Amino acid sequence: GAVVSQHPSWVICKSGTSVKIECRSLDFQATTMFWYRQFPKQSLMLMATSNEGSKATYEQGVEKDKFLINHASLTLSTLTVTSAHPEDSSFYICSARRIGFTEAFFGQGTRLTVV
Amino acid sequence: DAKTTQPPSMDCAEGRAANLPCNHSTISGNEYVYWYRQIHSQGPQYIIHGLKNNETNEMASLIITEDRKSSTLILPHATLRDTAVYYCIVSERGGSNYKLTFGKGTLLTVNP
Numbered sequence: 001g002a003v004v005s006q007h008p009s010w011v012i013c014k015s016g017t018s019v020k021i022e023c024r025s026l027d028f029q030a031t032t033m034f035w036y037r038q039f040p041k042q043s044l045m046l047m048a049t050s051n052e053g054s055k056a057t058y059e060q061g062v063e064k065d066k067f068l069i070n071h072a073s074l075t076l077s078t079l080t081v082t083s084a085h086p087e088d089s090s091f092y093i094c095s096a097r098r099i100g101f102t103e104a105f106f107g108q109g110t111r112l113t114v115v
Numbered sequence: 116d117a118k119t120t121q122p123p124s125m126d127c128a129e130g131r132a133a134n135l136p137c138n139h140s141t142i143s144g145n146e147y148v149y150w151y152r153q154i155h156s157q158g159p160q161y162i163i164h165g166l167k168n169n170e171t172n173e174m175a176s177l178i179i180t181e182d183r184k185s186s187t188l189i190l191p192h193a194t195l196r197d198t199a200v201y202y203c204i205v206s207e208r209g210g211s212n213y214k215l216t217f218g219k220g221t222l223l224t225v226n227p
Contacts, residue, residue, distance in 0.1 A: 004158075034215070043202075044159070044217040093158045095215070102147060102208045104215060106158035 003027050004096050006107035013084055013114055021079045021110045023094030029074035030096035034104065035067075038091040050077045074099075084114045118142065119203045124222045127197075133190040135221050137203030140184040145207055148179060149215065150188045152199040152223075159202065159217075162188065193225045 003026040013019050023033055031052050036044040048069050050056040056069035068080040077096075081088055091111055097104040120138040127133040139148065147166050151159040163170055163177045165186070170177045176189040190197055202220040207213055 002161075006158075032213070036217075043219050044153075046214065046216060049214070091156070095159075097213070102213075103149065103161050103164055105161055106151075109156070109158045111156075 002098060002105045004094065004105045004107040006092075006094055006110050008110060009108060010111040011113070013112070015085055015114055016083055018080055018082045019084055019112060021081075021092055021094075021112075023077045023079070023096065023107055025075045025096040025098070025105075028096075028098045031074065031099055032097045032104075033071055033077040034095045034097075035069060035077075035079050036093045036095070038093060038109075044093060047079075081112065084112070086114045088112065089114045118205050118216070119218055121201070121203055121218065121221045123219065124224070126224050126226060127190075127193045129195060129225055129227050130192055133193040133197065133223055133225070135188040135190075135201050135203075135223060136185065137188070138185045139203070139205050142183050142205050143207075146205045147208055148177065148183075148186050149204045149206065150175070150177065150201065151204065151215075151217075152197075152201045153220070154196075154199045160199075162201075193223075195225050195227065197223065198225045199223060 007022045033050045035047045038044045047062045048056045048058045050071040058064045071077040093109040095104040095106040149164040150162040153159045165177045179186045200220040
């Protein structure tokens with residue numbers, strides 16, 4: 001149990017286009033989902049916290065108009081990178097916290113390359 | 116900023132116990148200690164968490180000192196597949212203060 005799936009696992013897009021990444025909790029309901037970004041040889045950086053049915057809370061320095069987060073249901077959150085540029089190339093990882101439990105579970109990550 | 120301090124790297128022989136230390140001297144009374152690991156190019160994997168009592172599950176044991184200022188993750192019989200970056204994180208259990216902030220972690224290398 002407690003499986004979190006991201007789609008796609010990797011994506012290549014052209015500069016200026018938008019990319020949507022999905023995060024699904026497959027076997028549990030998650031009131032809260034989190035989005036992270038990880039650059040090579042660095043640790044995970046929390047971008048935003050997403051609560052079902054409400055607006056996401058972004059960490060300081062993260063542009064909310066560039067990284068659009070939608071958490072429409074208890075099992076799905078999406079991250080859209082708008083007008084992507086090469087510097088947005090990174091490993092994006094989501095996690096979901098199961099209702100009533102204290103630990104969060106992570107997806108396998110999405111490798112975004114902007115060319 | 117991460118509230119924990121971990122050694123940047125450790126080595127362990129295959130089959131031996133791996134003991135990974137973590138210092139969290141500023142931990143507050145309602146904060147839990149969580150351990151995750153990340154194998155290269157994958158999402159982090161949950162290992163174990165605890166508040167003040169020692170915990171054990173099928174993956175590892177967590178030993179928390181009585182003053183809760185430090186803890187040790189124990190992998191009882193390390194295998195090559197345990198080579199990963201291990202992260203020790205402290206966070207409140209719930210509400211808006213629940214936030215898993217990752218530090219640099221410890222790169223554990225299990226050698227044959």
